[in-house]
Amino acid sequence: MLSGPIPPEMGNLINLVEVDISANFLLGSIPSTIENLGNLTVLYLSINLFGLIPQEIGKLKSLESLSLFSNKLSGSIPTSLGNMSSLSLLSLYNNSLFGPITREIGKLKSLESLSLYSNKLSGSIPASFYISIIIHFLVPSLQKWEVSSTLSKSIYPRIFYEVLFFPHLEIWVILPRKLKSLKSLSLYENKLSGSIPSSLGNLSSLSLLNLHNISLSGPIPEELANLKSLTDLDLSENQLNCSVPASLGNLSYLEMLYLRDNQLSGPIPEELEYLTLLSVLEMDTNQFSGHLPERICQGGKLQNFTVNNNRLTSPIPKSLRNCSSLKRLRLDGNQLTGNVSKSLGVYPNLGYANLSDNNFYGCKRLTALQIARNNIGGSIPPEFGNSQLGNSTQLHELDFSSNHLVGEIPKEFGNLNHLLKLDLSNNQLSGSIPQELRSLAELSYLDLSANKFIGSIPATLGKSLRLFHLNLSSNNISEEIPLTSLDLSHNELRGEIPSAINKMQSLERLNLSRNELSGGILKTFEGPIPNSVAFRNASRETLQGNKDLCGNVTGLKPCKNPSAVNKHNPKKSHKLVLMISLLLLGSISLLCAFIALFISYERRKRKPEVEQREVQVEDVFSISAFDGRAMYGEIVKATNDFDATYCIGKGGFGNVYKAKLQSLGIVAVKKLHSLPEMANRKGFIDEVRALTEIRHRNIVKLHGFCSHTRHSFLVFEYLERGSLATILSRDEEAKELDWPKRVNIIKGVAHALSYMHHDCSQPIIHRDISSNNVLLDSEYEAYVSDFGTAKLLKLDSSNWSAVAGTYGYVAPELAFTMKVTEKCDVYSLGVLAMEVIKGRHPGDVIPSLTSSSEKFQLKDLVDQRLPSLSPKVDEIVKCIVELARSCLHTNPQSRPTMRVIDQDDTFLEVLFGASYYRLSKETV
16 A cells, blocks of 8 residues: 655656555645656546645646546646546546536537535536537535526437436526426426426437425326326425326326325326336325225336325225236225135235235235235134245245234244244134144244243243244133243243243243242352243233232242242252352452452553563564554553553453554554464454555544554544544534434445445444444534444354444344344444434334334434424434334345445435535524
8 A cells, every 4th residue: 555645757658548445544735847747648636645735736638537536636627627638538526626527628519427415515517518418417505506598409419318327416507498498307306496487398319307395385287197208207395286197098108107105186097007118116005095906016027116105095996906017016005895715816926015004804925915914804814824935035025014803823823934923912713722823933033922822931932033023912821931031921830930931041031920820039040041030021911910929029028938939959058158158268269359450450550661661672563654663662652551541431352441652643553462372363463454455535544453472453533523422422512413413324334334234345244333333524524433343353153242233223134144244234323323313322122123014203213402393304314214124124135235225326315415515504
């Protein structure tokens, strides 16, 4: 890796044709002598650190590609760039450039690609601008772009007339009236307002019209029906009202129609059934009423049909029964009626269906089937477990909760080999729990509560190693308890708590209330295993309501006969004496060890000078661009041999100290508790070398690693404001963290994870995304810390639980797969995003967020320490919550990748709008 300034002498290399020194540690400004490189065609200086762009750079007349992105360039864009007549690529994004966009760039007739986003540019885009391909302007601070309707058509190349693509700008575009050849118009995520102009109906060649989320109001103009060539119409996420014009049914070439998230009302026009090429129809979250069009799928190409959260009534149209092309179906949140079994057919391509919250009674590649909270009665058809459905590799979730189902659970459910979640709670199911459920090897969530099950709990459930949630409460189950994590309240369990519970190594929560249990609380529930925690932390309510149950663990009445507590083990008293003896011996040994450590510490305090001299003469191993021996000695001296007064944080792998060095300034030093064994040392060194080469604006820089017989530590960039967790925990600091800053923090973490997952030569999984590992600089810019540290220090499987993440942020599948993937980081990002919005860890709301049928109020999810949300910020926060919900999906395969979340023309910017990233306090 190169470091230091670019030498002015580089200007003497007059025969240079290509220069690529991007992604190094270069400092200072671009030397003015670069003007001498007249033969240069390619100049890549990205991902370094520079000052201004010199005017002299405009003398490079042969230059074809100039890439200066992701530096810290300041100042204005030089006017001399307009002299670079051969330039086809100009990339200046992700800097700190300010001022207007120089009109001289409009003279670059060969320019094909221009990237200016993520700067501080202002003013208007010059009218002289024209680019011969699609323009990608992502300039959050740009206020206005006026294109006069009187401009001569000869100014623009023909292809410019065919595509206008201006997303993420706060612009007002006055379209020339004679744009008859315009084929694509995208103005999404702007801050336009008013109604849709009827003059758009004159753009007769238009095939794509995207007006998504630009604050439009009023009705949809009838004139849009004149766009006979239209294939894609997106009017979603505006404030459009009134009814949908029936004339839209004349757009015979229309393939995609997005009307979701508006205030449209009235019936859905029957004329839409004439759109036989339609593959996507999204009309959810409006105020539509009445019937669904009877022949909405008569073209046989409908794949995505979402009308959820409206006021629709009537049965499901018969045409949907034969709509085998369906991939996504959402009818939830309406007042639809009818017999589901007769209204739905076979959908070989269906990936998601949600029929929740309707009045229904009464698919081969499903990943989730949720029909919760309806009025469905009768028994569960055994066909749900037939071989065809059971062999599906996609079906992971069945939720039939809160209906009126009766009868037994079909034994055929044992064929659903890939089922992760089964929820049949709050029905009237009866009979015994079928033994066939033991075949559900992947099952992690089972809720059969509030039914009428009888008999015993199948002992085979105790062998379900991946089961981490089991709720059998409020049934008529009797006999003994054979399982691990249990909620068996409100049953008729009799007798004493069996001693076999002592062997349940994973027991963390136990609810036995409202049964007929008797006897004492087992004294064997003690020690570090989870079983002891379950009883010691149990409230009186979790054990009350059991006849003659006694014991002093949870505050119950004491047992009159002490032997009743111990009768499960006749040798209990001997074991107790032995245990007390061992504890006493261990305490004495521990005390001696503490005394020895204290004496050693005092001796070391009295000899700092001697040990300091020893450090200078012993070998120091280092991985750094700097002198490792000097760095080691300087850090030991700067921290007074890692004195506690310099400690600013503690973690599972080591303590963090603040040190001020002459070579690097203020740094954060993580002093490691231990290092890998020699067998793993080479891999450790290789990993550290790789991590020191990572450079990203949202990742804490790793300067290097030093190792000595006394100390080993990693040296990181120091961030002034500390961790996000600390700031959120302090009321005054949390109030300073307003909504623009919070949105920017989520964006920064997403950028960092996308880079780690997709842009590194070897993908890096963070493994421990949490608010403690997100640091903030003086400008509240987010930096991800401890990336790769968990992987570096994972020496063996016994330490796995320590490196798989922080409790509360860990993806649920880790409870049974123990396999860390990129989707684990995505889940953690979802938790973090909600924590930033809520101001504290969202553990209490995650279950409702991950349930697609759960309703939530935004006011219950936001930090109450901040002022009330403005309408615009309210919209942004809703988008973040939806993003978090997608990240928190229980099925890892259903979570988006970080590339999807943070791709170019980014998902985040599409979701929020680039201008939201730099919200002014006036909007909040």
